[in-house]
Amino acid sequence: KVTIFCCSLQFSSAFIVTSEVSDLMIKVQMAALPKKLDKTNIKQFLSMFDTVLTDCDGVIWSGDEVIGNANIALNKLRDVGKNIFYVTNNSTKTRSEYIIKCKNLGFEAKEEEIVGTSYVLAQYLKQRNFNKKVYVVGSTGITRELDNVGITHTEIGPDPSPEKVFSLQETMKLDPEIGCVAVGFDGDISFTKIMKAASYLLNPECLFLATNTDERFPIRNSNLVFPGTGTMVKAVETAAERKPVVMGKPSAEMFEVIRKTNNLDPSRTLMIGDRCNTDILFGKNCGLNTLVVLTGVTEYEHLEKWAKGSDPEQHKLLADYFLPQLGDLVDLLED
Amino acid sequence: MTGNLPTLLTKQNVHEFFEKFDNIISDCDGVLWRDMEAIPGSASMIHKFADMGKNIFYVTNDSNSTRDHIHQKAEELGFPGQKESFLSPTYALAEYLKHRQFKRKVYVLGKPDITHELTNNQIEHCEIKEPNDDDTTCIKNLMSSINLDPSVGAVVVGFDPEINMRKLATAASYLWSDDSCLFLCMAVDENNAEMNQPIILPGVGAISKCVETACGRAPVLIGKPSRTMFDILQANHGLDPSRTLMIGDRCNSDVAFGKNCGLTTLVVLTGHTKMSLLEHYATEQDPAHKHFQPDYYVNSLKDIHELLQL
Numbered sequence: 001k002v003t004i005f006c007c008s009l010q011f012s013s014a015f016i017v018t019s020e021v022s023d024l025m026i027k028v029q030m031a032a033l034p035k036k037l038d039k040t041n042i043k044q045f046l047s048m049f050d051t052v053l054t055d056c057d058g059v060i061w062s063g064d065e066v067i068g069n070a071n072i073a074l075n076k077l078r079d080v081g082k083n084i085f086y087v088t089n090n091s092t093k094t095r096s097e098y099i100i101k102c103k104n105l106g107f108e109a110k111e112e113e114i115v116g117t118s119y120v121l122a123q124y125l126k127q128r129n130f131n132k133k134v135y136v137v138g139s140t141g142i143t144r145e146l147d148n149v150g151i152t153h154t155e156i157g158p159d160p161s162p163e164k165v166f167s168l169q170e171t172m173k174l175d176p177e178i179g180c181v182a183v184g185f186d187g188d189i190s191f192t193k194i195m196k197a198a199s200y201l202l203n204p205e206c207l208f209l210a211t212n213t214d215e216r217f218p219i220r221n222s223n224l225v226f227p228g229t230g231t232m233v234k235a236v237e238t239a240a241e242r243k244p245v246v247m248g249k250p251s252a253e254m255f256e257v258i259r260k261t262n263n264l265d266p267s268r269t270l271m272i273g274d275r276c277n278t279d280i281l282f283g284k285n286c287g288l289n290t291l292v293v294l295t296g297v298t299e300y301e302h303l304e305k306w307a308k309g310s311d312p313e314q315h316k317l318l319a320d321y322f323l324p325q326l327g328d329l330v331d332l333l334e335d
Numbered sequence: 336m337t338g339n340l341p342t343l344l345t346k347q348n349v350h351e352f353f354e355k356f357d358n359i360i361s362d363c364d365g366v367l368w369r370d371m372e373a374i375p376g377s378a379s380m381i382h383k384f385a386d387m388g389k390n391i392f393y394v395t396n397d398s399n400s401t402r403d404h405i406h407q408k409a410e411e412l413g414f415p416g417q418k419e420s421f422l423s424p425t426y427a428l429a430e431y432l433k434h435r436q437f438k439r440k441v442y443v444l445g446k447p448d449i450t451h452e453l454t455n456n457q458i459e460h461c462e463i464k465e466p467n468d469d470d471t472t473c474i475k476n477l478m479s480s481i482n483l484d485p486s487v488g489a490v491v492v493g494f495d496p497e498i499n500m501r502k503l504a505t506a507a508s509y510l511w512s513d514d515s516c517l518f519l520c521m522a523v524d525e526n527n528a529e530m531n532q533p534i535i536l537p538g539v540g541a542i543s544k545c546v547e548t549a550c551g552r553a554p555v556l557i558g559k560p561s562r563t564m565f566d567i568l569q570a571n572h573g574l575d576p577s578r579t580l581m582i583g584d585r586c587n588s589d590v591a592f593g594k595n596c597g598l599t600t601l602v603v604l605t606g607h608t609k610m611s612l613l614e615h616y617a618t619e620q621d622p623a624h625k626h627f628q629p630d631y632y633v634n635s636l637k638d639i640h641e642l643l644q645l
Contacts (some may be wrong), residue, residue: 049563093569142354152507168534168535169530169534169536172534174533185472187500189476189500189503191495191496191498191537195536195537196424199534202535204385215549216548217474218511219478223511223512224478224511225504225508225512225549226474226477227503227504227507228503231503231507231546232545234545234548235544235545236541237526237544238540238541239525239526239535239537239538239541240526240535241525241526241528
């Protein structure tokens with residue numbers, strides 16, 4: 001028999017395992033809950049980073065409304081010398097369109113500080129000297145960023161569903177110029193669009209890019225849920241039997257774009273988000289410090305459930321710190 | 336490497352092989368017909384099986400048609416059998432709900448064949464509406480115009496060429512807001528790649544995965560490879576799985592179906608599966624793909640006819 005005493009400074013619990021040597025099994029138990037930021041740890045917290053990457057929807061704004069004092073909190077972080085980047089999976093706006101939204105809602109921002117997935121997608125193609133045409137399932141967010149780097153593309157908008165799908169197979173012609181299928185959020189998603197996208201992807205040389213894979217937006221105080229970009233991407237991915245290269249969180253592509261141009265040190269960078277399987281996982285994938293706020297899709301019960309369970313994949317979703325809302329930083333930064 | 340390939344039917348083994356079975360279940364698309372045309376030699380082979388004393392059953396994942404439609408198509412293309420020998424997911428769906436004493440309403444993403452079959456079996460469903468040109472894609476306006484019907488107790492995903500954001504949001508919301516709401520999908524077919532055409536049609540599987548992603552849970556599958564359709568045949572005809580052969584063209588539906596039901600499986604290469612796929616499964620290590628490897632394979636039903644005559 002072997003008795004093992006394990007004590008980890010990182011985990012909040014110690015455990016003893018006694019077992020036969022032949023079937024030695026060390027059960028990984030709980031992981032640590034994110035620590036709540038308060039007056040006792042705020043100084044140490046602030047010393048950990050020089051740069052802040054913040055998610056937008058569910059953290060600093062919800063739709064077209066600021067969340068509490070999020071704007072004051074970010075501006076105060078800037079005052080104490082932190083660099084701010086707005087990092088959003090939302091593919092429906094260009095960087096210049098985001099500046100307008102930031103200004104309207106009281107957030108200081110420069111174009112170089114905005115990192116949206118449509119921008120990243122255009123950069124991805126530009127860096128690879130892409131010189132063909134893009135079939136877009138998405139919005140003007142994508143098409144305008146492609147225009148900004150001189151890459152041609154199809155038009156977005158409703159593509160009417162065919163009356164007789166089987167005859168459309170005979171009559172539809174594919175554009176030989178298309179060398180990439182790009183999928184982002186598309187409110188006009190239709191069978192025809194999925195059909196066209198999957199048909200272009202029959203050619204293995206045709207690139208398949210997705211802006212992000214966020215699954216859904218629960219609508220607070222209602223029984224409704226709104227489909228996210230992940231649903232459109234999954235439809236094309238399944239029909240084409242191919243996986244896309246994903247630009248947005250949790251993929252590290254977004255961080256690569258900022259890191260290169262700004263010479264960032266991941267260990268001195270903080271990621272703030274509300275969606276753990278994108279924002280926080282992104283932070284972990286890139287080696288960043290992480291803070292989760294509870295004004296978006298994550299609730300405290302989710303954090304408790306993941307911490308109590310023994311699934312290492314769920315443990316990866318646990319941020320280092322949490323706050324009920326970003327605006328709480330304002331009081332903490334008072335001193 | 337070829338050691339792991341399924342066994343090829345040859346003149347040496349073919350007679351003994353078929354003596355093991357009283358029942359033959361055949362898939363339709365890619366085995367008997369492609370779209371509206373019979374595959375040469377398929378009809379005469381099925382007739383031969385009947386002459387050999389085998390009970391013939393047809394199990395298709397085509398959720399575009401009611402059972403009566405499939406039976407009619409088969410008759411027109413020269414295949415024998417009463418309508419009770421035919422099973423499609425639309426009929427299986429109605430049986431599945433009746434078996435569970437389902438008394439609520441069904442929200443259908445699909446074509447009227449599904450709702451016709453439900454009506455035939457006295458199961459209530461929402462109207463399939465024509466997509467509205469006024470359908471706005473602004474989140475706020477769209478969501479405020481969706482009203483969930485509290486009597487809906489099931490969402491069914493079939494082949495839906497009219498899928499749009501409104502239908503997606505509605506289906507996902509029924510499933511998101513009510514844990515007891517059943518989530519059923521007719522098939523897992525990703526596309527119709529086996530037709531080898533430059534334009535590919537998304538399958539039911541693509542739409543189903545879309546809804547699954549939006550609502551965060553997986554559907555119960557009515558079509559192959561789920562057991563549902565075999566359970567209905569077994570209940571109605573008393574089939575012995577150990578004396579039953581499944582013939583299909585799609586490994587991840589037909590072969591997996593056969594294995595899930597304890598049947599022997601034979602793949603023909605006239606449809607989705609090509610030799611390269613069988614070779615791929617034979618050499619790779621993924622344990623999940625063991626479930627897709629058929630016991631036997633042959634080029635076509637026509638080939639079996641020729642082998643039996645030698």
